[in-house]
Amino acid sequence: MNALQNLFHNKKQNQLSLFFTAGYPTIDSTAGIIEACQKAGIDFLEVGMPYSDPLADGPVIQQSSTRAIVNGMTIELLFNQLEALKGKTTIPLLLMGYLNPVIQFGAERFMEKASATGASGLILPDLPIHEYREEYQTLFEKYNLSPVFLITPHTSDERIKLIDELSNAFIYVVSSAATTGKKQDFGQAQLVYFQRLKSMNLKNPLIGGFGIHNRQTLQQAWQNLNGAICGSAFLKKLAATPDAEKAVEELKKDLGLKMD
């Protein structure tokens, strides 16, 4: 069991995860952000590997990625940063990014390093499932990494079941058919979708993401799923203040987790 699986083993509800882009706002922000999140009681983290062409992302994550690349962030450097942090934090980490940089780094080399520097899993949204099964699954297993797949309101039951089958940590429940960073409260459509998922009795926990930005959206995710991931809203806070601790506190306020 990796750290992430361990977490889900122990905590079934009200998970809160944050996403941030490595190398943003500055090249050496990574450690500070991870430490701040752990201190603030965040359950686990997604460390975004910046990519030049993040298809599934809205403007906030796009801009953070562009900036991070300009800042000089690379996968190599990220691993060095995580390596340096090893032993200092316990918060489970997932690496999230697009497939191409991973391939260029070398898939096995990447997994080996990811595992060695403490990551529990990978989210590669554009990795096709058939390719995962045929080429990647054994590597994930070899390096004890959890694969995390996305599902959306348009994903068929059959496909959700397949994904549930392949997953061993959690399923990433994209809240609506949209790129990241949409600022709308959840409505009837999400409720129907969450109910459908609930009724499927999946083996993996369900973590909602895309559009978690305030109390309403967080609570909806917590009430219907097992937890929530917040990305763009967190990046905006990080853009506004260089102090990662302050950024996390501000975010928690927005999410209704802390009173003024």
Next chain:
Amino acid sequence: MNALQNLFHNKKQNQLSLFFTAGYPTIDSTAGIIEACQKAGIDFLEVGMPYSDPLADGPVIQQSSTRAIVNGMTIELLFNQLEALKGKTTIPLLLMGYLNPVIQFGAERFMEKASATGASGLILPDLPIHEYREEYQTLFEKYNLSPVFLITPHTSDERIKLIDELSNAFIYVVSSAATTGKKQDFGQAQLVYFQRLKSMNLKNPLIGGFGIHNRQTLQQAWQNLNGAICGSAFLKKLAATPDAEKAVEELKKDLGLKMD
């Protein structure tokens, strides 16, 4: 015999004719120019009826026409001016212009007026010969007007003979295939052309025009033909001085007919 025919009956050589645009440089220039020319010993005159689209004319005559039209010159007005001058001058006059204004005026009405106000002939460069013969010849004869046709170095012998046949005053020998106002001395091409004409033994006198602007061109025309017509060069003088007499004198100087 009209005045023009009379002139040619009496004078076989070294004719000098000038062309000017009625209404140029000012609306009431006509009388003064005619009087000045007569006084300066010019043999006969072409009075240009200004036209908006003078196809065969170079920039000098084009501009004089545009100006004359802006000044308000019309065929009606020109006839009034000639009418007022009647009896005061004896220099033979030809009216020269494009066919369209004549048609709009009414062909027969035009000839009647032209004859009544003292013109001896008409030059209508764009009147087709067949149309002249079929529709205009009887009118010309009725009003005792001489038709004057143009020939160029490219006109066939056969056609020249036809034109000679139809003419009864003179033939207008266009010096080269060109629009009016070209400022080049005559060369070998003109000499060959003039020789060819001479050898044809035509019944009508030959008057050279287009490009007569200095001593060389005038003398060439005089030596080889029966006379010369000078247009653009005269208009330029009229543009430079409001005094028609002075303009004629200046022109004669340029033509080598007067010493300083």
Next chain:
Amino acid sequence: MTVKFDTNPTEVKRNQNIPDERGYYGGFGGAYIPEMLYPNVEELRNNYLQVIESADFRKEFELLLRDYVGRPTPLYYAGNLSETYGAKIYLKREDLCHTGAHKLNSVVGQALIARHLNKPRIIAETGAGQHGVASATVCALMKIPCTVFMGSKDIVRQQANVLRMKMLGAEVIAVESGSKTLKDATNEAIRHWINHPDDTYYLIGSTIGPHPYPDLVARLQSVISEEIQSQLMKQEGKDYPDYVLACAGGGSNAAGAFFHFIGNGKTRLIGTEAAGEGVDSGLTAATIYSGTPGIIHGCKTLLMQTSDGQVMEAHSVSAGLDYPGIGPMHAHLHTTGLAQYLPVTDTEALDAAQMLSREEGIIPALETAHAVAALSKLQFKPDDVVVICLSGRGDKDLQTYQQYFQEI
């Protein structure tokens, strides 16, 4: 304004599409040219029929029309227009010709004639620039030096075509005289021809000028109606339309689109002319509506002139229709009632261009838009087969369209 046809000519006249020996269509046509042009025009007159009817010419002409110009151009059934206007509306796609207009048909033919007559240089006048581009194009192809006369006002409003002509290696001469548009570009071309009679072929862009030009150009453009005939036969089972609509500046695309249907007693031929800001506004190019018989550029036709016989300046937003005369064939067809001519204002044309773009995905030339605009002036029966001669595409007019649609 809706037009009624009380004048469907009952007596079917034949051969009204070609002039008599001297170039007259009824009372219009002829060759009113100064002697300086006589030998050139005569040379052409003596040769043109023989050349264009020769097997050699036809073979070369037809091959170039097919592989270079892109003929036959489609006869496209415009479903959306048909629904809107309640008739079977077809578009004859001259806009798909190489260089973007029907002009190339005549240019290819005339350039072959120039070669036959051993003329090593070609000159042309142009208004919208389409004829200039077509001439520059074929001259590049045939390696003939080409000089194009274009009014300086038109150079400004048809900038794209000026760039094309230069890219094709033609010399473009800006005409500053008179109206600085097509009329004076034609004057300057004729003057240039007078000054270069031996080596120069004057490649006229429309059914205008002294005989034999109107006839020559009409015959070369008649490929349009020839194709319409056989295409309609296949697509509608009859070899004539009930209506043909075409814009007329000098009248070459209209002449080509009408040619085989003239006097057939069955097809209503509708020409549209540019009314500019309105037929009675003083800013118009509606020659047939407001013109009288007279002479322009060597032929007798209807033209806009003062009572003194001075040619008036035309006005149209469309450079290719901005001409105070019209081809003598059209003056004749109008006079005899064999065709009808409708005035279309600048605004009506611009709106029609927009309409066609939105309805059928085809941006027409401004000239062509005048033909399209006639649709809303006519009343059709559901079975009527209507062919619009889509004479050219609108790429050259994008600036004008943009300005207009920004303003309204």
Next chain:
Amino acid sequence: MTVKFDTNPTEVKRNQNIPDERGYYGGFGGAYIPEMLYPNVEELRNNYLQVIESADFRKEFELLLRDYVGRPTPLYYAGNLSETYGAKIYLKREDLCHTGAHKLNSVVGQALIARHLNKPRIIAETGAGQHGVASATVCALMKIPCTVFMGSKDIVRQQANVLRMKMLGAEVIAVESGSKTLKDATNEAIRHWINHPDDTYYLIGSTIGPHPYPDLVARLQSVISEEIQSQLMKQEGKDYPDYVLACAGGGSNAAGAFFHFIGNGKTRLIGTEAAGEGVDSGLTAATIYSGTPGIIHGCKTLLMQTSDGQVMEAHSVSAGLDYPGIGPMHAHLHTTGLAQYLPVTDTEALDAAQMLSREEGIIPALETAHAVAALSKLQFKPDDVVVICLSGRGDKDLQTYQQYFQEI
């Protein structure tokens, strides 16, 4: 630089022009897309072959190709080029297609598919604007609302096409992200699609994107080589050329022009890619020359990327080739030696555009000029039949040409 062919593949491979079931051409292709796109792409993948092979589709498609697009486009024997380059050079005249480029072939087909899939909206990306204009055109015709994504840099350099799209009623969205050219226009189109999955058909402009797009577009464009086959049969008595030359941005015109000749063991297929200021200048779009395998816009192919796997910005004077990737079919044809790809610099392309204008009277699109430029890089035998895919006309590029030719 002159290229020699040592790699004429001896073993004739069949069916190298279509991918396997999962969309792979050898090692290239596939569908690397986030889950948000999965249902849409899957829907298309499950339907496209059945739709485009259905009798209904074929009938409608072929009618529109004939009467609306203007097909078949001529295969023009370019006499002057042939003389200059010492071979029998033919130009496949896609420039005569309605809207001025081959793009319309695929757009007509895809719009019919969109209708079949009941998608009431269409989005498209565009670089040179030709695909945007083609999309706006067919959407106007079919009355489908259309949104086109275009990099703000391309909006400036292809102004004419922006005006055309607006005139046709399309919404043009200026993309300010990243390179502000085709790559990021494509990103934004894909993002928009993610946000509007139910009602929107994404009409891709080239043989790029996730499977089945490359195959779909290639099949729709294959009408080009199909026509070449039968035209050559008539004109040369053989149904294949010795060479096909085509430019490749995403690679759709090249895919269409190569399609029926791929792996025939007889035809040398030459793609040209934009080298910008030179393949090693850092300002290039020569993907095959300087790219490595990777993923872009949902497919595995050759692309220009940093060692970290970040996609690089491409550079080409030609907006339509200014793309850091290339269709997976071409990556495969290159890797297997079934086709060769030559880099052509901005300057070489501009000069080729000038050359073609002057030699044949045809002003090509800047993209197309890259294919023409290959002529001087190859050595032909006098009997070689060479077909250049003249993918588009140069009207949209006149400003660029003018600037360049003013400078030199």
